[in-house]
Amino acid sequence: MGEIVSVDRPARHSTGLEPLRAQFPVLAQAVNGAPLAYLDNAATTQTPLPVQDAMRRFEQHDRANIHRGVHALSQRATDAFEQARNDLKRFVGAGAEHELVFTSGTTEALNLVAHGLSTSGAAPAVIQPGDEIIVSGLEHHANLVPWQQAARRRGATLRILRPDAQGRLHPEDLAQLLTPRTRVFAVTACANATGERPPFEALLALAAEAGAFTVLDAAQSVAHAVPGLSALDCDFMAFSGHKMYGPMGTGVLVGRRGALERLEPLRYGGDMVAWVSATEASFAELPLRLEGGTPNVSGAVGLAAAAAFIDQTGRALIDAHLSALRAHAAAGLAGLPGVTVLSAETGASAIVSFVAEGVHPHDIGTLLDEQGIAVRTGHHCAQPLLDHLGLGPTTRASFALYNTHAEVERLLAGVSHARKLLR
Missing domain, CATH: 3.40.640.10 (Type I PLP-dependent aspartate aminotransferase-like (Major domain))
Structure with a gap:
């Protein structure tokens, strides 16, 4: 069964934030032979040169x-x-x-x-x-x-x-x-x-x-x-x-x-x-x-x-960029069979958390890491909430001003690959 389905995703335009990636030297490295896509910003963001x-x-x-x-x-x-x-x-x-x-x-x-x-x-x-x-x-x-x-x-x-x-x-x-x-x-x-x-x-x-x-x-x-x-x-x-x-x-x-x-x-x-x-x-x-x-x-x-x-970067610019990244990721993940996105419709957020039917989040996180994609898995220090929702541990991607829509696409492809492999 095919994993990538056609969905209407939010329009993606350049925000002018791309040059700022150079202010974060840690992002220039490769992890496991792939360019680093750091999507664990809800845990810790990177620090710029200034x-x-x-x-x-x-x-x-x-x-x-x-x-x-x-x-x-x-x-x-x-x-x-x-x-x-x-x-x-x-x-x-x-x-x-x-x-x-x-x-x-x-x-x-x-x-x-x-x-x-x-x-x-x-x-x-x-x-x-x-x-x-x-x-x-x-x-x-x-x-x-x-x-x-x-x-x-x-x-x-x-x-x-x-x-x-x-x-x-x-x-x-x-x-x-x-x-x-x-x-x-x-x-x-x-x-x-x-x-x-x-x-x-x-x-x-x-x-x-x-x-x-x-x-x-x-x-x-x-x-x-x-x-x-x-x-x-x-x-x-x-x-x-x-x-x-x-x-x-x-x-x-x-x-x-x-x-x-x-x-x-x-x-x-x-x-x-x-x-x-x-x-x-x-x-x-x-x-x-x-x-x-x-x-x-x-x-x-x-x-x-x-x-x-x-x-100096601009709060409104950052917020719009992160909301667009989150909307892109939420729509793409929701279009994958067996994937449930938590709080899919919320606004003004930089976090997308999801579960994949029959696949443990730690396994997804490990396979994503093999492709240079850093996410967070588990209960995220909010176990009562996830117990209340009845979903157990999740995989969480979270965005910062230096992240790109190309990295979101890598995330979607990585999750799709993980589901195929782990199922």
């Missing part, structure tokens, strides 16, 4: 610890760190009422929020016994497990906003879950396992109106569809550098000052204290209060450089 250059300049000229030194290098490092903070606040549309805290990534940022709202310190914990926490059913484990622990720690109830059979969230379902005891609502801006883009703006607004703290995981959207923080009913937003062409081990928690001030710190020690005696301590003001220890200063510089790279 980001590498910014970090190299810092390491070669300004490397020193920040905030505590009077010498020239320490002052220059401090200036670079705080400039990166200001640049990133502008990047996400933060206003005067917002503050930005550097973290090691989205996971630490979300743990900081869950821990901070459920731990007592100078003030009682925000989450009290009998309170309720609502988490969407689309979440990465990093936006679920911390809330499981917070609920258990405080004797609160964890409720799940279940998606429908197609993996979509609906505001009317959230409205039925919200009660006067709802203290937190956490949701993703884009599901990393399916590519679903939920109506998070409306969901956040409903939760905020009910008096809950609102948490947005923007890790999968910040590289192309950056949520404008000032336009959202959002108390806390988290994202990672390694998913937006920045360095690994970097990330951000940005949110309303009043909400951040309610968080009990996750780390205690250097730079987060105002004064210390042998028996007690007073904490510094935001953002230092939540940034205990020596930060990844060169990482912060690189993260700000990545944001500048995105803006």
